[in-house]
Amino acid sequence: MLESRGVKILMYHWISGNPGQRLRHWGLTPDQFRSQMRALHEGGYRTIPLSEVVEVASGARPAPPRSISLTFDDGYRDFLEEVAPVLEEYGFSATIFLVTDRVGESNTWDARHGDPPRPLLSWREAGELATRGIELGSHGRTHRPLPSVHQGDLREEILSSKQIMEDRLGIRVRHFSYPHGLFDDRCLSLLREAGYESACADIRGGNREGTDPFQLRRSLITCHETQWSFAFKLRTGFGMREWAVSSLATLAGQTTPAPLRGMS
Numbered sequence: 001m002l003e004s005r006g007v008k009i010l011m012y013h014w015i016s017g018n019p020g021q022r023l024r025h026w027g028l029t030p031d032q033f034r035s036q037m038r039a040l041h042e043g044g045y046r047t048i049p050l051s052e053v054v055e056v057a058s059g060a061r062p063a064p065p066r067s068i069s070l071t072f073d074d075g076y077r078d079f080l081e082e083v084a085p086v087l088e089e090y091g092f093s094a095t096i097f098l099v100t101d102r103v104g105e106s107n108t109w110d111a112r113h114g115d116p117p118r119p120l121l122s123w124r125e126a127g128e129l130a131t132r133g134i135e136l137g138s139h140g141r142t143h144r145p146l147p148s149v150h151q152g153d154l155r156e157e158i159l160s161s162k163q164i165m166e167d168r169l170g171i172r173v174r175h176f177s178y179p180h181g182l183f184d185d186r187c188l189s190l191l192r193e194a195g196y197e198s199a200c201a202d203i204r205g206g207n208r209e210g211t212d213p214f215q216l217r218r219s220l221i222t223c224h225e226t227q228w229s230f231a232f233k234l235r236t237g238f239g240m241r242e243w244a245v246s247s248l249a250t251l252a253g254q255t256t257p258a259p260l261r262g263m264s
Contacts (some may be wrong), residue, residue: 004205004206004236004238005063005206006209006211006217006237007056007068007206007207008233008234009068009069009070009217009218009219010070010225011072011073011200011220012071012221013027013072014027014076014078015027015030015076015082015083016030016076016082017030020116022113022115025162025224026222026223027223028222028225030078033083033086035227037086037090037092046066047068047070048064048072049069050174051175052064052069053149053198053207054198054213055210057198057209057210058213063207063208069095070093071095071096071200071218072094072097072175073139074143075097075126076120077120078109079096079129080121081190081218084129094135094183096129096137097139097200098121098136099120099139099143099179100140103120103122103126104120104123104231106118107120107143129214136171136173137173137174138158138165138175139161139177140158140172140176141156141157141164143179145180146183147184154190155190157264158176159194161207162194166211167185171258173196174196174197174198175198175200176198176199177200178199178201180202181201181202183201188214196214197208198214199215199216201214201215201217201218203218204237204239205236205238206236217237
């Protein structure tokens with residue numbers, strides 16, 4: 001049986017009444033999102049910040065029972081109206097990962113897919129959310145796939161994005177999310193050099209003692225979730241098909257499941 005203990009991190013993108021066509025998979029409607037948060041609340045779950053997940057991974061503390069961490073990649077403006085009020089209603093926290101060179105603009109990196117552009121949070125709006133208890137992390141400067149970026153530009157994506165956020169918002173930026181879920185050894189080295197505490201990957205499962213804090217596991221939440229599939233991801237960190245593929249790989253002798261790429 002595939003290991004699924006530890007704190008689960010849920011990965012969201014946009015929450016919108018118009019979740020899109022070509023990219024609909026990565027969006028939820030407000031009703032879907034509220035239903036999921038209500039399920040967490042009724043199930044006795046509580047949210048913990050990524051810093052506590054890192055403590056679990058390092059062995060500094062045990063995984064709190066029924067704990068979950070919520071993350072939102074890219075920094076969509078719909079967070080203000082469709083997400084923040086629901087989180088506050090249930091007393092939940094979350095982390096938003098901003099694409100620093102696109103703050104206040106739109107998701108230009110998705111333009112080739114053909115869906116209408118989605119507005120992103122401004123610096124003022126992001127700062128307001130920080131005062132309301134929302135943690136802000138870096139998603140790079142331009143949302144480029146990092147393994148394809150030259151070393152000089154890679155430093156800009158990882159180190160400069162952190163410095164820009166800290167200068168503009170007056171906060172300490174502790175966490176990073178890999179654009180497109182992709183990273184290499186150079187990324188891991190630069191993240192440590194920059195002073196990040198963790199980085200969220202696109203690998204499924206739970207985060208427990210021994211998990212690399214720069215390869216935190218997350219479960220992608222999509223528009224296709226049912227009540228049952230959402231509950232399965234809370235328990236395992238995997239979708240059913242992902243669970244089957246990884247279980248077969250484990251039975252075949254592959255001890256560490258391969259990273260599963262999402263959009264991020």
